[in-house]
Amino acid sequence: MLLEETVEKIGPLDEEAMKTARRRMDSLIKPPGSLGRLEELAVQLAGIQGRTLPEYGRRAVILMAGDHGVVAEGVSAAPREVTYQMLSAFTGGVAGISVLARMAGADLVVVDIGVARPVDIPGVLSLKVREGTGNIAVGPAMTREEAVRALEVGIRVALDTINGGCGLLATGDMGIGNTTPSSAILASLAGIPAEEATGRGTMVNDRVLERKVWAVKEAVRINRPDPGDGIDVVAKVGGLEIAGLAGVILGSASRRVPVVIDGFISGAAAMIACAIKDGAREYIIPSHLSGEKGHRYMLDHLRLRPLLHLDMRLGEGTGAVLAMGIVEAACRIMREMASFDQAGVSDLEGDKLHK
Amino acid sequence: MLLEETVEKIGPLDEEAMKTARRRMDSLIKPPGSLGRLEELAVQLAGIQGRTLPEYGRRAVILMAGDHGVVAEGVSAAPREVTYQMLSAFTGGVAGISVLARMAGADLVVVDIGVARPVDIPGVLSLKVREGTGNIAVGPAMTREEAVRALEVGIRVALDTINGGCGLLATGDMGIGNTTPSSAILASLAGIPAEEATGRGTMVNDRVLERKVWAVKEAVRINRPDPGDGIDVVAKVGGLEIAGLAGVILGSASRRVPVVIDGFISGAAAMIACAIKDGAREYIIPSHLSGEKGHRYMLDHLRLRPLLHLDMRLGEGTGAVLAMGIVEAACRIMREMASFDQAGVSDLEGDKLHK
Numbered sequence: 123m124l125l126e127e128t129v130e131k132i133g134p135l136d137e138e139a140m141k142t143a144r145r146r147m148d149s150l151i152k153p154p155g156s157l158g159r160l161e162e163l164a165v166q167l168a169g170i171q172g173r174t175l176p177e178y179g180r181r182a183v184i185l186m187a188g189d190h191g192v193v194a195e196g197v198s199a200a201p202r203e204v205t206y207q208m209l210s211a212f213t214g215g216v217a218g219i220s221v222l223a224r225m226a227g228a229d230l231v232v233v234d235i236g237v238a239r240p241v242d243i244p245g246v247l248s249l250k251v252r253e254g255t256g257n258i259a260v261g262p263a264m265t266r267e268e269a270v271r272a273l274e275v276g277i278r279v280a281l282d283t284i285n286g287g288c289g290l291l292a293t294g295d296m297g298i299g300n301t302t303p304s305s306a307i308l309a310s311l312a313g314i315p316a317e318e319a320t321g322r323g324t325m326v327n328d329r330v331l332e333r334k335v336w337a338v339k340e341a342v343r344i345n346r347p348d349p350g351d352g353i354d355v356v357a358k359v360g361g362l363e364i365a366g367l368a369g370v371i372l373g374s375a376s377r378r379v380p381v382v383i384d385g386f387i388s389g390a391a392a393m394i395a396c397a398i399k400d401g402a403r404e405y406i407i408p409s410h411l412s413g414e415k416g417h418r419y420m421l422d423h424l425r426l427r428p429l430l431h432l433d434m435r436l437g438e439g440t441g442a443v444l445a446m447g448i449v450e451a452a453c454r455i456m457r458e459m460a461s462f463d464q465a466g467v468s469d470l471e472g473d474k475l476h477k
Numbered sequence: 478m479l480l481e482e483t484v485e486k487i488g489p490l491d492e493e494a495m496k497t498a499r500r501r502m503d504s505l506i507k508p509p510g511s512l513g514r515l516e517e518l519a520v521q522l523a524g525i526q527g528r529t530l531p532e533y534g535r536r537a538v539i540l541m542a543g544d545h546g547v548v549a550e551g552v553s554a555a556p557r558e559v560t561y562q563m564l565s566a567f568t569g570g571v572a573g574i575s576v577l578a579r580m581a582g583a584d585l586v587v588v589d590i591g592v593a594r595p596v597d598i599p600g601v602l603s604l605k606v607r608e609g610t611g612n613i614a615v616g617p618a619m620t621r622e623e624a625v626r627a628l629e630v631g632i633r634v635a636l637d638t639i640n641g642g643c644g645l646l647a648t649g650d651m652g653i654g655n656t657t658p659s660s661a662i663l664a665s666l667a668g669i670p671a672e673e674a675t676g677r678g679t680m681v682n683d684r685v686l687e688r689k690v691w692a693v694k695e696a697v698r699i700n701r702p703d704p705g706d707g708i709d710v711v712a713k714v715g716g717l718e719i720a721g722l723a724g725v726i727l728g729s730a731s732r733r734v735p736v737v738i739d740g741f742i743s744g745a746a747a748m749i750a751c752a753i754k755d756g757a758r759e760y761i762i763p764s765h766l767s768g769e770k771g772h773r774y775m776l777d778h779l780r781l782r783p784l785l786h787l788d789m790r791l792g793e794g795t796g797a798v799l800a801m802g803i804v805e806a807a808c809r810i811m812r813e814m815a816s817f818d819q820a821g822v823s824d825l826e827g828d829k830l831h832k
Contacts, residue, residue, distance in 0.1 A: 151566055152573055153555070153679035157795070158768055158788030199829035200508070207822045211506055216815035218507055225802075225809055324508035327831045413513055431786055432803070433513030440512070447580075447802045448787070454580055460571035467562045474554035476682040 124274045125369075129399045131376035135169030143168035143176075149461040153470060159429065163407065163452035170380050170405055171289075178453040181290040181446055182229040182283045183439040184370050185212060185219060186276065187246075188236030188362035189254035190299035191263070192341070197334045198299045199324045205298045206237050212296070212438075213245035219294055219438035226443040228292065231283060235275055236297075236362025249275045251362050258303055258341040262358045269357035269365050273398075276369020277376075284377050290449060291374045292409075293367045294439020295387040301414060302334055304390035306341040306359035308416050311349050311393050312423040316342070321386075321415030323435075352397030360394065367391035372398065375405035382449065384442040385412030385435060389420035396424060409445035410434055479629045480724075484754045486731035490524030498523035498531075504816040508825060514784065518762065518807035525735050525760055526644075533808040536645040536801055537584040537638050538794040539725050540567060540574060541631065542601075543591030543717035544609035545654035546618070547696070552689045553654045554679045560653045561592050567651070567793075568600035574649055574793035581798040583647065586638060590630055591652075591717025604630045606717050613658055613696035617713045624712035624720050628753075631724020632731075639732050645804060646729045647764075648722045649794020650742040656769060657689050659745035661696040661714035663771050666704050666748050667778040671697070676741075676770030678790075707752030715749065722746035727753065730760035737804065739797040740767035740790060744775035751779060764800035765789055 143165045148154045155161060167176035187209060193202050211217040212232045215224065223230045234241040238254030251272045255263035264272070280291060301323040308319040316338040322331055345358035356365045368391040374381035375395075383392050383406055395402045408421060411428035413435035421428060429448050434441050462469050498520045503509045510516060522531035542564060548557050566572040567587045570579065578585040589596040593609035606627045610618035619627070635646060656678035663674040671693040677686055700713035711720045723746040729736035730750075738747050738761055750757045763776060766783035768790035776783060784803050789796050817824050 150573075151563070151571070152791050155680065156768075156789065156791040157573065158790065160787060160789065196829075199825045201823045201826065204823055207820070208506070211815060211820045211822060214815075214820075216506070216813065216820055218505075218512065218810065218814060221809050221813040222806055224813075225806060322831055324825060325510065325831045326829050330829045331831075413511075427786075429787060430784065430803075431782075432515060432784060434511065434515065435513065436507050436511040444803065444806060448785075448799065451577055451580060451799060454576050455573065458571065458576040458579075459573060460566060460569075465562070465566045465569075465571055467566065468556045468559055470554045470679060471556065474551075474681050474685045476677055476680045476686075 124277055125270055128277050128372050128376045132399050132401050134401060135404050136172040139172050139174055140165050140169040142174040146174055150459040151462055151465050151467045157455060160452045160455055164456040167380060167453060170378055175457045176453045177289060178450040180288045182231055182288045183223050183292040183294050183443050184231045184279055184283060185294035185296060185439055186233045186235045186363035186366040187296040189238035190297055190303060190361055191255050191257035192259055192302050192337055193299040194257050195259050195333060195337045197302045197337055199326050200298045202298050205296055206239055208296050209241060209243050209246050213243060217438065218436050218440045222440050222443045226446045228443050228446060231279060233279055235272060235366040251275060255361055258306060258359050259337040262345055263303060263360050264357050266353060266357045269353050272362045272365035273369040276366035277373035280370045280373030284379050290380055290446065292382040292439050292442035292446060293370055293388040293391060294384055294442060295363050295367060295437050297361055297363045300361050300387050302337050303359055303361045303364060304387050305338045305416055307355055307390040307393055308420055309338055309342055310347045310355050310359055311397055312419055314419050319416045352394045356394045364391045368394035371395035371402055371406065375402040380405055380407050382407045382409050382442040382445050384409060384439045385437060386414040386417045387437055389417055392424055393420060407449060410441035479632055480625055483632050483727050483731045487754050487756045489756065490759050491527040494527050494529055495520050495524040497529040501529055505814040506817055506820050506822050512810060515807045515810055519811040522735060522808060525733055530812050531808045532644060533805045534644045535642045537586055537643045538578050538647040538649050538798050539586045539634055539638060540649035540651060540794055541588045541590045541718035541721035542651040544593035545652055545658060545716055546610050546612035547614055547657050547692055548654040549612050550614050550688060550692045552657045552692055554681050555653045557653050560651055561594055563651050564596060564598050564601050568598060572793065573791050573795045577795050577798045581801045583798050583801060586634060588634055590627060590721040606630060610716055613661060613714050614692040617700055618658060618715050619712050621708060621712045624708050627717050627720035628724040631721035632728035635725045635728030639734050645735055646725065647737040647794050647797035647801060648725055648743040648746060649739055649797060650718050650722060650792050652716055652718045655716050655742050657692055658714055658716045658719060659742050660693045660771055662710055662745040662748055663775055664693055664697055665702045665710050665714060666752055667774055669774050674771045707749045711749045719746045723749035726750035726757055726761060730757040735760055735762050737762045737764050737797040737800050739764060739794045740792060741769040741772045742792055744772055747779055748775060762804060765796035
């Protein structure tokens, strides 16, 4: 119900606001286009928010944590309990995302959507759908009904965060083993061969990488996810945190709030969100190009170009919060720069310009 | 004298601090290397500052403004008076760099080092070496003595800014026509053909571009700058603000303070600084890849990889101050994240890792 309602609310960008935003951008004291992607971003934000001068303000990164049955196949170098152990590091302020969110002035919302043991940690939202997924190399990750519940958890957290006053969201993930289902989603939805879709994750060796490729192939072969049905794909070969983050993206788009996506896992979530509702894409802001091999295929599929090239591959939302500064910069340029007229600066000579 | 003293003070990075920094970085709760270039940057900063935990703190962007005789050849789409007109926009808080420096928490230091008319604007430092350069398509930009004075102006401003409490500098430029001398510097020092070294600047059309290529060729042919002598190159085919910014880089390196360079003009200044003292390179932090055609050759020559890919080509230091957030992020990661031991998180299984 909530999922359907949310998807129905996702409309197109405001063309009128984008037109006036583009006009204002070209009037500012700089050669037209010289602020490059900051200009495009400001115009996109105007279209999302439906106003010429986009606002920045309170922001949050929503970090969804879940476990993965496929770790039984030995696809990760980290023990499964690390998913649980990291929760206290997130809330304690000492994990990578805690540090970078604090710097970005972003609230960190940590959600247990599918950790494989009971979680009772102050500051962690308990919205568990089930204790970890099934092993996708031998069967589905979860039922369709569970996938819908996970999507709706994400939607609800996004809406609550927006209702709490945030106007910019970011996605982050924690889940040992979650590059494997993300590769399976990439293989299913973009038709990328498992060998290309699968990378080294936490930097596993060739033996483990071979095992991952095998698991991705098996996941697709056995479960036969329907590429025309995003819910089917995330239910059969995905993960609980991935479905949750897809919900965050849909919820954010339904409220006309921009959402910055992190790397490979968030990219898989964005693919699911766009498979469910293609128009969600317009509300997504890419952040970095991950060091994880398949990420560039994901961004190509989503027709998004990364802003940062930092070879990061940590997840947690670390790349997304770093890019929040770029989003704020785009808003500020539009709001705070003067026009040629206002500043008394001579305009460029049109006959010398490349059209 | 000041130039020689400064160059002599530029020493190598602190290997011991870099070693302990690398060790600490690998102990933090993340797969080794997973924060990519943030990790490299943190280690570089440790080597620059000579301490395991690099500090971030007050920061400033130094913007040098100067005019160019070569505009007489019709190489720019902007009238020359714009160099002067923009000064009030910088100090008035309404130019691109004003907005982005404010956001980054950076002081904006505006210096008249060579504007082609008297300047008396509160907030602009008057350190003019001469009123604009000569036309490099027909003769030298300035004398060798003037080039040394311009370099020393940059050194002095950098040292004053550092003495005032800043621990991180950035370079910015203003000077109508200054992509032409920057291309001539690139052609001279890296041996890049004028056609490849010269781009559209403020997005000039084919006719003006041809004129620029011609001017770059003439500048090199007539002046015969010595690629083994950075001072000779900047005197003959450079600019006053370019020499000033090269001085800022040398001054910063001499005090073991990292300096973030902006795009094409700052890149030319960095080439000059490194031609004068190769070791200055270790103190430079690249920011963005400019939309200006020759910039990638500059960064290749300097063996620097850009952090941001935003197609910006405004100058003023706009890309450099955006990257200051990345520098702060690198410091904070090193200072504020916990180690596996501290956080009680299980380490990765070594037998599964790629070495």
